[in-house]
Amino acid sequence: MQINRRFGKNKNFLIMALFTREEALEYHSKGRPGKIEVIPTKPHSTQKDLSLAYTPGVAEPCREIEKDEHKVYEYTTKGNLVAVISNGTAVLGLGNIGPLAGKPVMEGKGLLFKVFADIDVFDIEVDETDVDKFVQIVKAISPTFGGINLEDIKAPECFEIEERLIEELDIPVFHDDQHGTAIISSAGMLNALELTGKKIDQIKVVINGAGAAAIACANLYVALGVKKENIIMLDSKGVIRKDRTDLNKYKRRFATDLDIHTLDEAIEGADMFLGLSVGGVLKKEMVKKMAPHPIIFALANPDPEITYEDAIEARPDAIIATGRSDYPNQVNNVLGFPFIFRGALDVHARKINTEMKIAAVKALADLAKEDVPEDVARAYNVMNLSFGKNYIIPKPLDPRLISRVAPAVAKAAIETGVARKIIEDWDEYKAILETRMGHENKIIRAVRLKAQANPHKPKLVFAEGEHFRVLKAAHEVQNVGIAKVILLGNENKIKQIAENYSISLEGIEIINPTSSEEESRRRKFAEIYWKKRQRKGLTLEEAYQRMKEPNHFGLMMVEQGEADGFISGYATKYREVLSPALKIIGKREDVVSIAGMYIVLTKKGPFFLADTTANPDPTPETLVCNAKLTAEEVKKFGIEPVIAMLSYSNFGSVRNTETARKVQEAVKLLHKKYPDLIADGDIQANLALDKEIRDEIFPFSKLKGKDVNTLIFPSLSAGNIAYKLLNKLGEAEIVGPITLGLKKPVHIVQINCTVRELVNMATIAAVDATIRKS
Numbered sequence: 001m002q003i004n005r006r007f008g009k010n011k012n013f014l015i016m017a018l019f020t021r022e023e024a025l026e027y028h029s030k031g032r033p034g035k036i037e038v039i040p041t042k043p044h045s046t047q048k049d050l051s052l053a054y055t056p057g058v059a060e061p062c063r064e065i066e067k068d069e070h071k072v073y074e075y076t077t078k079g080n081l082v083a084v085i086s087n088g089t090a091v092l093g094l095g096n097i098g099p100l101a102g103k104p105v106m107e108g109k110g111l112l113f114k115v116f117a118d119i120d121v122f123d124i125e126v127d128e129t130d131v132d133k134f135v136q137i138v139k140a141i142s143p144t145f146g147g148i149n150l151e152d153i154k155a156p157e158c159f160e161i162e163e164r165l166i167e168e169l170d171i172p173v174f175h176d177d178q179h180g181t182a183i184i185s186s187a188g189m190l191n192a193l194e195l196t197g198k199k200i201d202q203i204k205v206v207i208n209g210a211g212a213a214a215i216a217c218a219n220l221y222v223a224l225g226v227k228k229e230n231i232i233m234l235d236s237k238g239v240i241r242k243d244r245t246d247l248n249k250y251k252r253r254f255a256t257d258l259d260i261h262t263l264d265e266a267i268e269g270a271d272m273f274l275g276l277s278v279g280g281v282l283k284k285e286m287v288k289k290m291a292p293h294p295i296i297f298a299l300a301n302p303d304p305e306i307t308y309e310d311a312i313e314a315r316p317d318a319i320i321a322t323g324r325s326d327y328p329n330q331v332n333n334v335l336g337f338p339f340i341f342r343g344a345l346d347v348h349a350r351k352i353n354t355e356m357k358i359a360a361v362k363a364l365a366d367l368a369k370e371d372v373p374e375d376v377a378r379a380y381n382v383m384n385l386s387f388g389k390n391y392i393i394p395k396p397l398d399p400r401l402i403s404r405v406a407p408a409v410a411k412a413a414i415e416t417g418v419a420r421k422i423i424e425d426w427d428e429y430k431a432i433l434e435t436r437m438g439h440e441n442k443i444i445r446a447v448r449l450k451a452q453a454n455p456h457k458p459k460l461v462f463a464e465g466e467h468f469r470v471l472k473a474a475h476e477v478q479n480v481g482i483a484k485v486i487l488l489g490n491e492n493k494i495k496q497i498a499e500n501y502s503i504s505l506e507g508i509e510i511i512n513p514t515s516s517e518e519e520s521r522r523r524k525f526a527e528i529y530w531k532k533r534q535r536k537g538l539t540l541e542e543a544y545q546r547m548k549e550p551n552h553f554g555l556m557m558v559e560q561g562e563a564d565g566f567i568s569g570y571a572t573k574y575r576e577v578l579s580p581a582l583k584i585i586g587k588r589e590d591v592v593s594i595a596g597m598y599i600v601l602t603k604k605g606p607f608f609l610a611d612t613t614a615n616p617d618p619t620p621e622t623l624v625c626n627a628k629l630t631a632e633e634v635k636k637f638g639i640e641p642v643i644a645m646l647s648y649s650n651f652g653s654v655r656n657t658e659t660a661r662k663v664q665e666a667v668k669l670l671h672k673k674y675p676d677l678i679a680d681g682d683i684q685a686n687l688a689l690d691k692e693i694r695d696e697i698f699p700f701s702k703l704k705g706k707d708v709n710t711l712i713f714p715s716l717s718a719g720n721i722a723y724k725l726l727n728k729l730g731e732a733e734i735v736g737p738i739t740l741g742l743k744k745p746v747h748i749v750q751i752n753c754t755v756r757e758l759v760n761m762a763t764i765a766a767v768d769a770t771i772r773k774s
Helices: 013-018 021-029 047-053 059-067 069-075 103-117 131-144 157-168 176-196 212-224 308-314 337-346 354-367 374-379 401-415 426-436 442-453 468-479 491-500 516-536 540-546 550-559 574-584 620-636 658-673 685-689 691-697 716-729 755-773
Strands: 081-086 120-125 147-150 173-175 205-208 231-235 272-275 295-298 319-322 459-462 484-488 509-511 565-568 595-602 605-610 642-646 678-683 710-712 733-740 746-748
Touching: 059 069, 081 103, 081 131, 103 120, 103 337, 103 401, 131 157, 147 157, 147 176, 147 337, 157 173, 157 176, 157 212, 173 176, 173 337, 176 212, 176 272, 176 295, 176 319, 176 337, 176 354, 205 212, 212 231, 212 354, 295 308, 308 319, 337 354, 337 401, 354 401, 374 755, 401 426, 426 442, 442 595, 442 755, 459 468, 459 550, 459 755, 468 484, 468 491, 468 755, 484 550, 491 509, 516 540, 516 550, 516 574, 550 565, 550 574, 565 755, 574 746, 595 620, 595 716, 605 620, 605 716, 620 642, 620 658, 620 710, 620 733, 620 755, 642 658, 642 685, 658 678, 678 685, 678 710, 685 691, 716 733, 733 746, 733 755, 746 755
Parallel strands: 081 120, 081 147, 147 173, 205 231, 205 272, 272 295, 295 319, 459 484, 459 565, 484 509, 565 746, 605 710, 642 678, 642 710
Antiparallel strands: 595 605, 595 733
16 A cells, blocks of 8 residues: 555645645746755856866866765765665545656655755756666766665565665665654654553554555664564555465564454554554544553644544544644654765765664654753744653654664764765764754854853852743753853742743752842842942932842842843843943953954854944944954954954045044054054945955055954944944854953843844853953
């Protein structure tokens, strides 16, 4: 029975539910037809470039590969190239529509490979249904590729094709229709068993469906520990029994001699139901006969074997997964194949063996137990996701998948001897994967590693502890070893939020500035604050009342050495935090003014922008101070600051405006006061960032030969507008604002910032605090 895993009988259902037929056709035809293209990866704008790309330069790598075939991975795309191959005999729920009609699906698969794992794909549609000829064709073209993904080939031919190609080729061959579903459902099964307390070698499993995916699932379940005799499989004719004469060898492996014939009989006392068949076949009455805490994976699409609502109504104690994204626990193959191939390709694996599949299963299962990033939860329109009956499988949009699954697969390939390349530094490999996908920037990773490596963790105060995102960020900061966390706020309210969203508060100190327990500390802080401000109109009673406010209380903790850094601003206006910070902490004696700096993380590297928060109309002296403070901060990241003093003038080309003259005067002062700084201007932003043109026009500049990474703006409005434009228009992540020039680490985040932004700022604050104490 060829099951319909993706569209079901009603092939128009998803189209009608999510988009119209016309929208689907326009999506594929608008602009450049199709969904994928080939893009050059090397320079090609000069005669020399073309001579290197093709003849005569291309002869050199050809000679090297001729001497050592393995060097094909070094000089060509083979190591990152997968063929998605189909003959169109079992396309989605459309059936045998042929290779040409199946091409949009194969292109779609290629898109998923690229988007999720940065793997390049050629889709190849083969007009051949004979198994021998199909295998010969794939073998003949296999030298081009690092791996083969077989797709939408009907059963039982798909089994023989895959088996023969695995045996005869020395690159990974993977039929995703079989193994993708097996791997993802296995991960869900392991976690469901953990939640229900059931042992894998004791459970009874009923599998409704006996096609490619069902057979592969059963095989992998057995490899994981399910006893083969405890699996009952059904096809369209009923239970697969040993006395049936119509079974192929793949079905025969799971034939039973039990005296049962129907699903209704088979389901009695079952611990797990796996549906890979058609919608509506599992009735509520059947589900009621299952064992306590049943596991129900109804994966027919779009209509599952039993609806989520009916299953829950019949068995509220059930753990349920479907193939649909609008219900919890979607079994989606995109959780597997991109990352499995990524790991296999990166070690030049000869095959994808069972051990590699099991490694992927366990990596997926483990990831579901980790804290889920806020961005992932938001993508699915929920506040929080945490391990439990409604979250046993990671979400496809989780960016951590590549750094969890690919290394697990690669490691298993090495351990089982099918890898031709050995990875020795796994932390570096994970960082490469994250950077490859743009999920983490090297600069932030370096700062985080520095914070985590510090044995003497600084204490950070989060003033707004009663907010969900602050609480989630505080948990991560504490949990991953960045710093010790102190939360300010009502303890009962904080604990209630934590309980509602399954956030652990282990190791986190909670202080309520308004509680009676803090009366003596409030009095002490008020006395100190009053003495600082008594000649500026502040009374002792006013000082006392302000100590009930978290920002004032937290800042006094830092001032008195009870904490090492301060984070606020999530729910408070910038100036409402900055004002008490200046009054309680104060600016450094050696600075003219404080400044605010943003880090803009781009594919070209980090850029540092100042001042973006503090000084509306800086004087030349303030601009010099901004440049010096920013340079100090940039050096903390292990980067040499190369500073452009921005203007709409270039080296004095405009002199008749105050703004231009101000920057020109600042540059003179900067060169005189800090001659060792690589800084120059005044200069326009486009020329500052274009080294080739800048060096040609202004060869006298101190910036010559350098890539500018630090931009000092002539006014607050210019800096503020610039970073916000970059944030919204460019593919850049913004970190900040980092407050510069205060005596102690105080950082004011943007209102309603993300958990990631809060964690980034806390990481910077932790390293800052450590440096100041050393």
